[in-house]
Amino acid sequence: MPDVFADLVGQDEAVVELRRAAAAAAAVLRAGTSASVAAGPTSGDALAAGDAAPAAVDPSAGMTHAWIFTGPPGSGRSVAARAFAAALQCLHGTGCGECPGCHTTMGGTHADVRMVVPEGLSIGVGEMRALVLRAASTPSGGRWQVVIIEDADRLTEAAGNALLKAIEEPPPRTVFLLCAPSTHPDDISVTIRSRCRVVPLRQPPAAAVAEVLVRRDGITPDVAQWAAAAAQGHVGRARRLARDPEARKRREAVLAVPRRLTGVGAAFDAASALIEAAEAEAAASVTEADTAERAALETALGAGGTGRGAAGAMRGAAGQLKELEKRQKSRATRAQRDALDRALVDLAGFYRDALTMALRAPVAPVHTDTAALAGAGAQKWDAEGALRRLEAVLACRAAIEANVKPRIAVEAMMLALWKG
Numbered sequence: 379m380p381d382v383f384a385d386l387v388g389q390d391e392a393v394v395e396l397r398r399a400a401a402a403a404a405a406v407l408r409a410g411t412s413a414s415v416a417a418g419p420t421s422g423d424a425l426a427a428g429d430a431a432p433a434a435v436d437p438s439a440g441m442t443h444a445w446i447f448t449g450p451p452g453s454g455r456s457v458a459a460r461a462f463a464a465a466l467q468c469l470h471g472t473g474c475g476e477c478p479g480c481h482t483t484m485g486g487t488h489a490d491v492r493m494v495v496p497e498g499l500s501i502g503v504g505e506m507r508a509l510v511l512r513a514a515s516t517p518s519g520g521r522w523q524v525v526i527i528e529d530a531d532r533l534t535e536a537a538g539n540a541l542l543k544a545i546e547e548p549p550p551r552t553v554f555l556l557c558a559p560s561t562h563p564d565d566i567s568v569t570i571r572s573r574c575r576v577v578p579l580r581q582p583p584a585a586a587v588a589e590v591l592v593r594r595d596g597i598t599p600d601v602a603q604w605a606a607a608a609a610q611g612h613v614g615r616a617r618r619l620a621r622d623p624e625a626r627k628r629r630e631a632v633l634a635v636p637r638r639l640t641g642v643g644a645a646f647d648a649a650s651a652l653i654e655a656a657e658a659e660a661a662a663s664v665t666e667a668d669t670a671e672r673a674a675l676e677t678a679l680g681a682g683g684t685g686r687g688a689a690g691a692m693r694g695a696a697g698q699l700k701e702l703e704k705r706q707k708s709r710a711t712r713a714q715r716d717a718l719d720r721a722l723v724d725l726a727g728f729y730r731d732a733l734t735m736a737l738r739a740p741v742a743p744v745h746t747d748t749a750a751l752a753g754a755g756a757q758k759w760d761a762e763g764a765l766r767r768l769e770a771v772l773a774c775r776a777a778i779e780a781n782v783k784p785r786i787a788v789e790a791m792m793l794a795l796w797k798g
């Protein structure tokens with residue numbers, strides 16, 4: 379197994395900072411059981427517990443107990459958080475990738491690393507309280523309790539407050555790693571932000587993404603380069619495009635949209651097709667998990683048993699099943715929005731290509747396979763027409779993010795793309 383940071387593509391600066399922090403954290407551990415890390419992002423004068431070893435708490439180079447990883451989707455926020463967690467649990471250095479600490483963290487089985495992955499649209503307060511409570515316990519491996527919160531921007535307000543309380547009064551050996559698109563107040567509350575050190579990740583360049591697809595996934599260089607460009611810096615998306623024929627088919631269907639917009643009727647048809655494709659993709663991704671969860675819950679509640687006890691348990695279980703259905707519905711909605719958003723990003727890439735061609739900008743196209751079509755669009759629409767269409771796609775994304783019904787937002791976009 380290579381170094382734990384090997385999969386963090388194109389983020390050299392962040393890796394240097396995280397390694398330095400992991401080394402400082404190891405120094406805190408060596409300094410003795412009573413030492414703890416500095417609280418707050420620039421906390422030269424705010425040492426937690428007051429007895430930290432002075433050598434280990436240089437506030438700029440050292441360790442702190444709360445971090446936020448920010449960056450665009452696919453830049454590797456959760457990859458960075460997990461690698462940092464491994465570096466903290468590493469028994470030999472700062473993420474050797476070989477020791478049991480690294481291995482179990484990267485495999486998701488380390489007893490002192492908890493990962494919260496929200497399945498629905500938000501992380502609730504109950505889940506957060508339980509997590510904060512467990513995070514306060516002494517690490518069983520004698521190092522750190524690490525809590526990773528993926529999509530911390532999906533915390534409900536109450537859950538955010540529960541988390542804030544834990545970050546304000548951190549247990550001595552607990553480290554919180556939050557992942558969010560940005561530190562905008564819409565994503566992370568200002569008070570949480572003020573207690574965390576921020577690690578900004580950038581959109582990795584296509585060449586770096588292609589390199590990792592070749593090295594790690596054994597994909598041929600030409601396919602890797604095409605997929606890296608088409609995925610616009612999203613590492614996971616690039617891998618899926620390179621490997622999954624279904625993903626490639628869906629992308630081709632999306633990129634066929636501009637050609638099909640020949641009238642009002644065609645615009646509405648294209649909107650329906652896009653929405654239904656997103657629904658189908660989302661359904662395929664969640665159905666299996668839904669069925670397994672329901673079966674597990676029913677077994678736990680005694681379904682299939684005979685006798686009066688089992689029947690009584692089943693009646694009392696109706697509420698729990700209802701709760702599960704609510705959670706699954708929320709997860710399905712999220713999956714649909716994610717699928718639709720991927721389609722809109724592909725479409726935006728097409729109109730961006732048309733725009734850069736109309737401007738004769740020396741920029742490589744996002745979609746090399748539809749470059750000719752984008753070139754034809756550039757001639758027909760000019761730069762202004764291409765820009766208006768690009769803006770229509772971006773406005774659609776923003777509207778859906780702001781909770782406009784997806785079908786309405788997509789219909790409006792298709793009409794704008796047709797009319798220009």
Ligand SMILES: [Zn+2]
Nearest residue numbers: 468474477480
């Ligand atoms: Zn290690």
